[in-house]
Amino acid sequence: MVLKLGFIGAGTVGTALAVRLSQQGYPVIAIHDLYPASAERFAGAVKGSKIYDRAQDVADIADFIFITTPDDFIAQVAAEVSWHAGQMVAHCSGAASTDVLAPARERGARVGCLHPLQTFASLEQAIENVPGSLFAIEAEEPVLSVLKEMATALKGTWLELTAEDKALYHAAACIACNYFYTLVSVASDLWQNWGKSSDEAIRAMLPMLHGALNNLKEVGLPKGATGPILRGDLVTIRKHLAALEKKAPDVLPLYKMMGTWTIPLALGKGTIDQQRAGELRELLK
Ligand SMILES: NC(=O)c1ccc[n+]([C@@H]2O[C@H](COP(=O)([O-])OP(=O)(O)OC[C@H]3O[C@@H](n4cnc5c(N)ncnc54)[C@H](OP(=O)(O)O)[C@@H]3O)[C@@H](O)[C@H]2O)c1
Known part of the structure; x- marks a missing residue:
């Protein structure tokens, strides 16, 4: 049976997923969004999709419904809609589990989540980046099999998680991706000390x-x-600490903490021994 897909929430992720799934032959037939302009953008981008005024209309007509609202509204939508047995419902949150879909499950629907391990700053970029992503899936059958097929159709890979894994999995994504931006932001602000803007700093650091x-x-x-911790270069680290203390004391705790977390990398690479690791730890205390 060919599943007819519906979406509640026509934002970046919902629209990008719908565009790509539709291109892979999944019929996307219905969209509802609180904001009409978003729904129109979705319908313009996804051939064959029709705009509905109520989330309930989407649930009434589609076999598989994605709730792609912001995380805070998933449970509310799941609770407000009258689902029916045999239907499948999924959301795309990284941190929330299928627990937020409990009202749908209680009404006989089967539930799941499909989280693209990607960063989507704009719709165009999301459509571009969805294919080939890793999709973290937490779901019960038959939703699990359907979501695995979708991940494969999107030329991606999938990782099966339990509900309990979700928050830690999302924290890992947040550290690697979002806090990478935080580190670049802190580093680029330091460039103001020699008269360069944050934008100029970022352009300079990009290569x-x-x-x-x-x-x-x-x-x-x-x-x-690479870097001074990897080289066990105590002299350079002392210079960094002195410069930060003088010019950017608020950055010192972050520098020391990141440096301390870098010591195991140096030990793992075999470029420092335990004695040098201890000296570095002492310096970064
Ligand atoms: N962005 C990412 O990088 C990323 C990556 C992976 C997964 N995700 C997940 O994907 C999901 C969607 O995120 P997103 O970035 O696509 O969010 P988004 O761009 O903010 O889109 C959400 C859309 O849902 C609409 N909406 C809000 N409440 C609604 C309701 N009750 N009924 C119908 N529509 C409603 C919003 O309308 P208004 O604009 O009017 O509020 C908006 O158009 C979230 O679960 C998020 O965690 C996001």
Whole structure:
């Protein structure tokens, strides 16, 4: 049986998923969003989809419904709609589990979540980046099998998680992706000390950041890691600490904490011994 898909929430993720699933032959027939302009953008991008004024209309007509609202509204939508037995309902949150879909499950629907491990800042970029992503799936059958098929159709891979894994899985994604931005932001602000804006700093650092990502891809961890901690260079670390203390004391705790978390990489790469690791730890206390 060909499943007819419906979406509640026509934001970045819902629209990008619908565009790509539709291109892979999944019939996307219905969309509802509180904001008419978002629904119109969705319907313009997804051939064959029709706009409905109520979430209930989408649930009445589709076999498989994605709730792609912001996380805070998933439970509310799940509770407000009258689902029927045999229907399938999924959301795309990384942190929330299928627990938020309990009202749908209680009414006989089967539930799941499909989280693209990606960062989507705009719709165009999301449509571009969805294919080939890893999709974290937490679901009961038959939703589990359907979501695995969708991940494969989107030329991606999938990872099956339990409800209990979800929050930690999402924290890991947040550390690797979102806090990477935080680190670049802190570093680029330091460039104001020699009269360069944050934008200029980012442009200047981009080739180095691309190089770091390439190293990560080509040689991985810990081999790709570089820098004074990896070299066990106490003299340079002391200079960094003194400069930060003078010019940016609020950054010192972050620098010391990140430095301390870098010591195991140096030990793993074999570029420092335990004695040097201890000296570095002492310096970064
Ligand atoms: N963005 C990412 O990088 C990313 C990555 C992976 C997963 N996700 C997950 O994907 C899901 C959607 O995120 P998103 O980034 O696509 O959010 P988004 O761009 O903010 O889109 C959500 C859409 O849902 C609409 N909406 C809000 N409440 C609604 C309701 N009760 N009924 C119908 N529509 C409603 C919003 O309308 P208004 O604009 O009027 O509020 C908005 O158009 C979330 O669970 C998120 O955690 C996001």
